[in-house]
Amino acid sequence: MPQLLSPKQVAVALGASESSLKRWCDQGLLATVKTAGGHRRIAAQEALRFAREQNHSVVAPLILAMPATDDRKSRRIEGCAERLATGLLANNEQACHAIVLDLFLKGQPLSQIFDEVIAVAFRTIGEKWECHDAEVYQERCSCQIALRILHELRSKQTEPNSDLVAIGATIEGDQYSLPVTMSEIVLRSVGWSAQLLGSSIPFDSMTKAIQRHKPEMFWLSVSFIPDESAFISGFNRLFEAASKTNTAMVVGGRALTAEIRTRLRYSAFCDTMRHLEDFAKTLRRQAEVVPKKSRKPRKNS
Ligand code: B12
Structure with missing residues (x-):
């Protein structure tokens, strides 16, 4: 079941006025559903899709069930792989989710996050394991964390409406x-x-x-x-x-x-x-x- 939000909640999440939000809905830029009582609601996944595609900042990510991070301004992917490898080896699951979901929130293509951040972090983990700087359990545990991050990303996607x-x-x-x-x-x-x-x-x-x-x-x-x-x-x-x-x-x-x-x-x-x-x-x-x-x-x- 998608998490449904009121237009006001989405406006707060995006740091936009309610009238801008209404306009985007009217223009069909943001898909809405109607409650039984006739009120408009927006799925959190849809609000995220809109923010990513329109390059719109998200000022209150918690409303969209996204982790809060300290580093809101930066869109940089550089350094993320290294931070992720460190977080994975330290079993710091929260930090790892925040690194990846923050890049997602800022509109980085998922393919780029996977190729340039997650795969690179695992290459580092593999090298450390080979040099006896990481234990087998740390490698296995890193995989479990990464899989949970992937499942979370999947849950943030809108359901594809395609016959392909x-x-x-x-x-x-x-x-x-x-x-x-x-x-x-x-x-x-x-x-x-x-x-x-x-x-x-x-x-x-x-x-x-x-x-x-x-x-x-x-x-x-x-x-x-x-x-x-x-x-x-x-x-x-x-x-x-x-x-x-x-x-x-x-x-x-x-x-x-x-x-x-x-x-x-x-x-x-x-x-x-x-x-x-x-x-x-x-x-x-x-x-x-x-x-x-x-x-x-x-x-x-
Ligand atoms: C995690 C890991 C494991 C885990 C995997 C757990 C899991 N749930 O996935 C487990 C414990 C199972 C494992 C086991 C083994 N592993 Co291992 N493993 C790794 C490690 C650390 C990371 C691999 C990984 O998942 N990376 C993340 C992915 C996303 O990155 P990637 O594979 O590079 O994929 C990218 C591209 O190649 C491409 N891509 C890959 N596949 C596909 C598919 C499609 C359709 C597309 C479009 C693109 C694409 O896109 C990805 C993103 O950019 C690597 C180290 C390393 N250097 O990578 C060793 C490594 C691959 N393992 C190795 C070995 C030897 C093994 C074992 C044979 C060990 C053993 N003796 O049992 C077994 C074989 C297991 C088996 N039967 O499948 C060696 C391989 C050496 C070699 N020359 O082949 C490595 C390099 C470690 C090392 N340095 O020695 N391993």
């Missing part, structure tokens, strides 16, 4: 949950109805999901490959199934070396979340030109 469906997963034996979860959030941020199936899913089960849902996109995050030849044959079978439903197969992840990629068939390989965002926007623009009804009918296999 994407589903995604990691292969059986691949336990890396951060990049696959980030992909779902990035796709949702650019208007896709993205649904993460989960981690460690056998290829046969992914094939069934594609046949059942006929998504426009399937994303596969590959950070660890337990058995290379089984992966290549399983993946290429999945690609065949995806071709029958006109599903674009998008892949990414540290385990997909250039050598392995030459033996795979796919629609796009992404090094970063930014690449995924750009590819998803391109597919969306193409789909807008050819509306779903007039797209080539998909064969059922």
Whole structure:
């Protein structure tokens, strides 16, 4: 259930007058819902979307269930990865949420937060672990905190109202949950109805999901490959199934070396979340030109 706020509460959160707020609602810039008594209400997620897209400051973030930070003026992403790594290793969950959610509030694209802050912080944690400067439990705990931050970001997104469906997963034996979860959030941020199936899913089960849902996109995050030849044959079978439903197969992840990629068939390989965002926007623009009804009918296999 979205948290619903009165126009007055949103005006206070944004540091705007009630009349400006009313004007934005009337212009359709801010979506409202009506209560049973006929009063206008605005979902907190919608107010956040508006603030991010219109580059509007949020002066009272607590009203929008966002953490308060000391550093309201700065929009800088520099230094955030280092602060995040320190906060994660110190198990300072509150500080970590504040760093990421503050960047979100200030309108930084989610793809950039993921590529330049969270992934970089985890690289630092990996290096520290390798040099025995961090314990295994600190790495595991950091992952738990990061996952909770990702779930919180997802809860702050407006529900995508799109007929473009994407589903995604990691292969059986691949336990890396951060990049696959980030992909779902990035796709949702650019208007896709993205649904993460989960981690460690056998290829046969992914094939069934594609046949059942006929998504426009399937994303596969590959950070660890337990058995290379089984992966290549399983993946290429999945690609065949995806071709029958006109599903674009998008892949990414540290385990997909250039050598392995030459033996795979796919629609796009992404090094970063930014690449995924750009590819998803391109597919969306193409789909807008050819509306779903007039797209080539998909064969059922
Ligand atoms: C956290 C972590 C784990 C955790 C993951 C927990 C979880 N819930 O996700 C656990 C404990 C499971 C783990 C296990 C292992 N790990 Co580990 N792990 C890491 C660590 C510290 C961070 C990885 C991470 O999640 N980063 C955050 C993500 C978001 O960043 P990223 O992977 O770089 O992804 C970015 C891009 O690559 C891209 N991207 C990635 N995937 C995708 C997918 C799509 C679709 C798109 C569009 C983009 C994209 O976008 C992301 C954002 O920019 C790294 C250290 C490092 N240098 O990164 C080691 C590291 C990757 N692990 C390593 C190893 C060796 C292992 C194990 C094999 C150890 C073992 N012997 O058991 C196992 C294998 C596990 C398995 N079966 O899956 C090595 C890999 C070495 C190598 N050359 O391959 C590293 C580099 C550590 C090291 N320095 O030795 N690990």
